[in-house]
Amino acid sequence: xxxxxxxxxxxxYGSTSxxxxxxxxxxxxxxxxxxxxxxxxGPSGCGKTTLLNIVSGxxxxxxxxxxxxxxxxxxxxxxxxxxxxxxxxxxxxxxxxVFDNLAFPLRNRGFAESEVIxxxxxxxxxxxxxxxxxxxxxxxxxxxxxxxxxxxxxxRKDVSAIMFDEPLTVIDPHLKWKLRSKLKELHQRxxxxxxxxxxxxxxxxxxxxxxxxxxxxxxxxxxxPVELFEYPKHTFVGNFIGSPGMNILPAENINGEIGFEGCLxxxxxxxxxxxxxxxxxxxxxxxxxxxxxxxxxxxxSSAIPVEIIRVNDLGKFKIVEVKHEQHLIKLIxxxxxxxxxxxxxxxxxxxxxxxxADSWVVD
Amino acid sequence: xxxxxxxxxxxxxxxxxxxxxxxxxxIPLMTVVNYSVxxxxxxxxxxxxxVKWFEDVLNSPRFHDSFLRQMAxxxxxxxxxxxxxxxxxxxxxxxxxxxxxxLILMALPLxxxxxxxxxxxxxxxxxxxxxxxxxLNALGIDYNFxxxxxxxxxxxxxxDVWHWTSLVVLLAYAGLVxxxxxxxxxxxxxxxxxxxxxxxxxxxxxxxxxxxxILLRFxxxxxxxxxxxxxxGGGPGNTTTFLSIDLVKIALGQFDLxxxxxxxxxxxxxxLLVSWVFYTLMMRNET
Amino acid sequence: xxKYKSLLPIIYIIFLMLPIxxxxxxxxxxxxxILGVFSLWPLEFTLENYRTIFTDPTWYNGYFNSIIYxxxxxxxxxxxxxxxxxxFSRYNFLGDKHLFFxxxxxxxxxxxxxxxxxxxxxxxxxxxxxxxxxxxxxxxxxxPLAVWILEGFMSGVxxxxxxxxxxxxxxxxxxxxxxxxxxxxxxxxxxxxxTFMYSWVELLLAKTLTSxxxxxxxxxxxxxxxxxxxxxxxxxxxxxxxxxxxxxxIYFVRNHIAKGFALGRV
Numbered sequence: 001x002x003x004x005x006x007x008x009x010x011x012x013y014g015s016t017s018x019x020x021x022x023x024x025x026x027x028x029x030x031x032x033x034x035x036x037x038x039x040x041x042g043p044s045g046c047g048k049t050t051l052l053n054i055v056s057g058x059x060x061x062x063x064x065x066x067x068x069x070x071x072x073x074x075x076x077x078x079x080x081x082x083x084x085x086x087x088x089x090x091x092x093x094x095x096x097x098v099f100d101n102l103a104f105p106l107r108n109r110g111f112a113e114s115e116v117i118x119x120x121x122x123x124x125x126x127x128x129x130x131x132x133x134x135x136x137x138x139x140x141x142x143x144x145x146x147x148x149x150x151x152x153x154x155x156r157k158d159v160s161a162i163m164f165d166e167p168l169t170v171i172d173p174h175l176k177w178k179l180r181s182k183l184k185e186l187h188q189r190x191x192x193x194x195x196x197x198x199x200x201x202x203x204x205x206x207x208x209x210x211x212x213x214x215x216x217x218x219x220x221x222x223x224x225p226v227e228l229f230e231y232p233k234h235t236f237v238g239n240f241i242g243s244p245g246m247n248i249l250p251a252e253n254i255n256g257e258i259g260f261e262g263c264l265x266x267x268x269x270x271x272x273x274x275x276x277x278x279x280x281x282x283x284x285x286x287x288x289x290x291x292x293x294x295x296x297x298x299x300x301s302s303a304i305p306v307e308i309i310r311v312n313d314l315g316k317f318k319i320v321e322v323k324h325e326q327h328l329i330k331l332i333x334x335x336x337x338x339x340x341x342x343x344x345x346x347x348x349x350x351x352x353x354x355x356x357a358d359s360w361v362v363d
Numbered sequence: 364x365x366x367x368x369x370x371x372x373x374x375x376x377x378x379x380x381x382x383x384x385x386x387x388x389x390i391p392l393m394t395v396v397n398y399s400v401x402x403x404x405x406x407x408x409x410x411x412x413x414v415k416w417f418e419d420v421l422n423s424p425r426f427h428d429s430f431l432r433q434m435a436x437x438x439x440x441x442x443x444x445x446x447x448x449x450x451x452x453x454x455x456x457x458x459x460x461x462x463x464x465x466l467i468l469m470a471l472p473l474x475x476x477x478x479x480x481x482x483x484x485x486x487x488x489x490x491x492x493x494x495x496x497x498x499l500n501a502l503g504i505d506y507n508f509x510x511x512x513x514x515x516x517x518x519x520x521x522x523d524v525w526h527w528t529s530l531v532v533l534l535a536y537a538g539l540v541x542x543x544x545x546x547x548x549x550x551x552x553x554x555x556x557x558x559x560x561x562x563x564x565x566x567x568x569x570x571x572x573x574x575x576x577i578l579l580r581f582x583x584x585x586x587x588x589x590x591x592x593x594x595x596g597g598g599p600g601n602t603t604t605f606l607s608i609d610l611v612k613i614a615l616g617q618f619d620l621x622x623x624x625x626x627x628x629x630x631x632x633x634x635l636l637v638s639w640v641f642y643t644l645m646m647r648n649e650t
Numbered sequence: 651x652x653k654y655k656s657l658l659p660i661i662y663i664i665f666l667m668l669p670i671x672x673x674x675x676x677x678x679x680x681x682x683x684i685l686g687v688f689s690l691w692p693l694e695f696t697l698e699n700y701r702t703i704f705t706d707p708t709w710y711n712g713y714f715n716s717i718i719y720x721x722x723x724x725x726x727x728x729x730x731x732x733x734x735x736x737x738f739s740r741y742n743f744l745g746d747k748h749l750f751f752x753x754x755x756x757x758x759x760x761x762x763x764x765x766x767x768x769x770x771x772x773x774x775x776x777x778x779x780x781x782x783x784x785x786x787x788x789x790x791x792x793x794p795l796a797v798w799i800l801e802g803f804m805s806g807v808x809x810x811x812x813x814x815x816x817x818x819x820x821x822x823x824x825x826x827x828x829x830x831x832x833x834x835x836x837x838x839x840x841x842x843x844x845t846f847m848y849s850w851v852e853l854l855l856a857k858t859l860t861s862x863x864x865x866x867x868x869x870x871x872x873x874x875x876x877x878x879x880x881x882x883x884x885x886x887x888x889x890x891x892x893x894x895x896x897x898x899x900i901y902f903v904r905n906h907i908a909k910g911f912a913l914g915r916v
Contacts, residue, residue: 058548079554089808091549095567108554142810152553170810369742376737377749379730380793387790388756391767447662454658463904467897468663470843471670474896476851476868479889483673486684486882494672497688525669528662530844534799537840541806571802578754579795586760589853607760614762627763634758639751 002068002082002160002193004032004055009064011050024050026217028064032210035191037184039208041198043240047217048197049165055195056083056163068160084153085163089170090145094138098129101137102151109156123155126186143175150183154190161193168203180207201241213237229285230352235359238283244319244330247289251280251355258282258355261325263304266350269362278358286319288352289331292345303345311339322346399624416625426626428601429609436516436605437584440523444580447524448531449573452539453565455532466536469529481593484522488594508595512602515595519603522594523584531576538572539565574645578638585634606630670893676886684882699887709888712867715781717895719856719864720849722785723792727845728838731796736826738797739804740812750801753794761854764790769858781864784856788849795848796841803837804830839903846899850892867892 009028025047032038040048053059055066057078066074073081093101102120124130127147132140137148146167153162164183168176184207187194198204204211205225212222213236220234232238238246252259256273258280259265265282292303306322306329318333322344331346333339355362399416420426451469456462475483490496490507499506508518542565550560566573588607591597597604597612604612610630614623676684677699678692687693703709737743738750768787769778777783811833815825831838857869871888 056552058551078548078551083552085548085552087545087549089543089545091545093563095563104555105553108556108559149549152549170808367740367742371743373737373741373743373746376733380734380753380797381749383726383730383786383789384753384756384793387764387768387787390771391764394767394770395763451659451662454655456656463901465659465663466904467900469666470847470900471893471897472666473847474850474893475673475889476853476871476892478853478868478872479673479885479892482882482885483669483676483889486676487669487672492685492688494668494688494690525666529666533840533843537803537836541803541836568806571805572799575798575802579757582758586758588760588762607762610760611762627759631755631759631763635755638754638758642751642754 003034004030004161004193004195005065005067006030006032006051006055007065007067009051009054009061009066011047011054011059011061011063023062023217025054025061028219030212030219030222032193032195034069035193036210037187037194037196037208039196039198039204039211040214041201041204041211041240042214043199046214048199048214051214052085052163052165052195052197055161056085057081058085082156082158082160083163084150084156084159084161085165086146086149086153086167088166090142090149092137092140092145092148094136096137097133098124098135098137098140098148099133101148102129102155105152105156119155119157123151126154126189127151127182142170143172143179146171146179147182150186154186154192159192161195164194164196166198167196168198183207201243205241213240215240231361232283232354233361235281235283235356238285238354242285242287244286246283246285247329248281248283248356249327249329251282253280260304261327263302265302265348265353267353267355268351269355271355271362276357276362281356281359282348283354283356283361284348284352286330286332288349289329289346290349291331291333291337291340292347294340294342294345302350303347305343305345308339308341308344395624395627397624399621399628416621417629420622420625420629425609429604429606432602432604433585433606436520436587437581439520440527440584441577441580443520443524444528444531445573445577448528448576449535449569451528451532452535453561455536457540466533469532472526473529475526477589478593480522480526481590484518484525484590485594488518510599512599515599515603519591519594522590523587526590527580527583530579534572534576535569538569542568570645574642578641581641582634582638585630673886674890676882677890679883679886681882681884684886696883699883700891702884703887703891708865709867709870712865712870713891713895715860715864716850716856716866716868716892719781719784719788719866720846720895722781723788723849724842724845726785727789727792727796728800728842731793731800731841732831735797735800735804736830738801740809750797753797756794757791761852765854765858768855772859778859779861779863783859784864784866785849787855787859788852792845792848796845799841799844800834800837803834803840807833842903843900847896850896 006028009025010023011025012023014022028051040051042048050059054061057073057076057080060075064074065072068081093104096104099120102123103116106116106119120133121130124133127150129144129147129151132144137145140148149167150162153159168179171179180203183194183196186192196204196207205228209224210222211225211228213220213228213234215234215236221228221232221237223231228237228241232241232246235246235248239248249260251265253273253276254264257264258267258269258273260282267282304324306324309321309323309328311321312319316335318335318337318339320331320333320339322329322331329346400414455465472480487493488495488508490500496506496508505511506514508514546564546568547560550564555563586607587605588611591603591605592608595603597608601609606626610623610626613619613626675689675691678695678697679689680694680696680698683689683692683694738746772778772783772787777786807830811829812825815829816822820829851868853866853868853872856866857872860866860869867888871885
């Protein structure tokens with residue numbers, strides 16, 4: 001088990017046309033606690049696989065340090081780091097049986113058969129592979145093979161962390177859930193640090209205790225799923241997480257108050273707005289926008305008049321797309337609520353409205 | 364492993380291939396079968412002889428000798444070319460500018476017409492005027508491939524290795540670079556030794572291309588004609604007279620089409636049988 | 651720094667280059683010098699051999715003829731082999747294993763056996779002395795080879811790739827062209843090179859099926875055997891020149907061969 005510390009990590013695969021190094025990872029500083037489960041979430045190309053390979057030792061970073069538990073492992077080869085990795089496509093040794101596959105890492109390290117056999121059986125049981133042990137690994141289905149890959153990592157008692165690089169990509173959809181639950185169960189049972197790379201927010205949010213959102217080579221925010229949902233520190237996080245994502249609207253500074261197209265908006269920010277610089281935006285999730293009840297609250301001064309464009313009825317709730325002065329806003333309206341037809345107005349929950357300057361949240 | 368689905372419409376995909384190949388194969392084959400069971404005294408007069416030619420050929424010491432010589436030759440070159448080809452493919456760079464250079468240079472021997480191969484090795488190996496012959500004799504080795512059977516054999520084998528090993532290299536190399544990186548990465552994580560990587564990942568993944576390479580070399584060397592014929596003419600004596608050379612001598616030299624036809628079919632069946640056995644063994648694990 | 655591992659390819663390539671250097675050496679000598687003395691470079695340097703080839707139509711036409719039918723054959727072989735190999739790789743159908751092996755059997759007989767029958771066959775359909783005749787005749791052994799190699803590479807591509815593409819809405823031809831072919835680029839490169847090569851060097855059938863109009867270079871070269879023996883200088887020059895088209899082919903497909911199918915980079 002290990003606490004992973006990344007210090008000023010930067011990585012470049014090559015140079016741009018201008019001769020400058022083209023950084024895939026711009027600067028990463030992070031501490032991942034021993035035994036935690038982390039998801040590296042981000043779109044393709046954001047650098048998450050690069051980061052994963054640097055941690056596991058398959059890649060040596062251009063700059064910076066990787067530290068496991070106080071030991072600087074930056075230049076240490078993979079086999080010495082006690083890392084296991086499960087890849088996107090199942091990697092098994094075709095010519096060997098399932099048993100031999102699981103035993104392989106132990107036998108390579110010189111363990112006696114008397115230790116290998118019970119350990120392999122133990123892991124096979126955990127992964128529900130006991131019935132397949134005598135079969136040739138090549139004959140298993142994709143999810144079976146991924147389990148073998150996982151098993152090869154678990155079988156080593158000294159494994160400090162397991163890295164997953166989008167492991168469910170080739171798994172059948174109805175088996176994805178099963179495998180995901182198994183991973184979570186194993187994590188709770190064994191307490192091994194697990195780092196899971198994905199571009200699928202559902203996978204990330206259901207698997208991990210802490211989600212590390214990456215964008216363009218930087219870690220934009222690290223937090224629990226709830227934190228990321230409620231308090232996105234960067235407009236990217238707001239947009240990426242949630243379905244539909246956060247509405248990001250341009251804002252202006254009107255004498256110390258925040259305005260959106262002329263309407264004054266209250267935000268959760270406690271900062272001194274007089275000195276605020278940069279491009280201002282407000283972010284509000286569709287879940288926290290509601291229609292003004294004209295009967296009871298017609299004097300609400302923060303209400304924004306809108307025109308209804310489209311209503312998507314999804315059963316339990318409706319996603320309503322509205323427009324105000326060329327800006328499209330999405331809001332979620334509960335099932336039983338009828339949408340006002342005459343001059344509808346919407347209102348943002350001020351506690352959930354975030355203020356962003358140059359895409360970063362203003363506290 | 365590919366899980367194949369059953370689909371009879373797949374026949375449409377193979378029909379063009381069948382037409383083109385069958386056109387060239389079946390009709391001429393009929394002719395050969397025809398010759399092998401008849402006798403002729405010229406003038407296109409044929410007499411039915413049944414299996415007489417087959418019996419003759421199978422019982423003739425000349426055939427036995429050629430056959431043994433052929434087996435020895437094919438066995439030798441397979442034992443050299445396959446491991447050497449694999450070793451070179453493994454040692455070649457995977458990326459970078461040298462890859463192109465290597466591939467092009469290695470391919471050159473394959474591109475030379477076979478009569479030129481025979482002729483150039485002929486000169487190359489002659490004691491007084493060829494680089495190889497001259498150098499060996501200058502080192503004190505008494506080397507003359509036109510007179511000594513052992514020298515003739517070694518030269519013929521060397522020529523074949525020079526000519527054909529690159530085929531094995533190219534196939535093995537293409538198979539090798541098709542192995543995804545993830546396998547090597549997983550092997551690193553599992554602490555596998557270089558030998559284990561070769562034995563458990565590289566070789567199994569190259570199985571299909573290696574089967575192709577081995578069968579190709581077997582078939583081609585079994586039927587080899589032009590290069591040894593131009594190099595040694597089958598000599599000295601008949602020490603390098605392999606099956607095809609013998610066949611042509613009988614067919615054209617003695618105009619003995621009956622024997623020749625029977626011999627052709629017998630060789631064909633031998634190659635067929637060995638290939639079938641080998642192929643089945645290699646492919647038995649693929650569902 | 652040169653790694654020890656590179657020693658093997660280097661030695662191997664040197665071994666390959668020695669006879670070729672000797673060939674080129676011979677091509678700049680007169681036949682008398684070749685047979686008379688041992689010299690590491692031409693004592694009497696001559697361009698006469700090359701001049702003959704470049705000025706005598708029977709010689710340079712030989713090259714053009716060979717190139718024409720070889721290119722025809724490569725295109726035909728690879729084109730029909732691709733769908734067939736796909737079928738063998740992905741589907742079970744009645745008689746598939748036997749059909750596959752039957753294809754291989756067409757490479758097992760010596761060409762000498764087919765010479766006379768082919769002559770009769772192609773003459774009877776009026777294709778004697780045409781490029782297409784040789785191109786078609788070479789299909790006998792090149793198509794099975796192409797199918798065989800391509801099938802081997804295709805089987806290394808997981809079927810999940812096909813299924814994902816169909817789920818994403820690709821039509822079969824779009825999938826085949828845009829997705830599948832790039833992933834087997836390595837195999838296609840190898841196949842193209844080998845079909846080119848085997849057709850280029852095949853002498854017996856090419857000679858049998860042609861006389862003047864489509865006479866290949868290999869046949870022209872046998873002409874150099876005259877009463878006084880081989881015109882070795884000329885043969886060497888012609889041989890040296892035959893290397894060039896094939897070298898160009900492999901130059902163009904080198905990237906396909908060296909590129910691997912990298913899983914996970916989709």
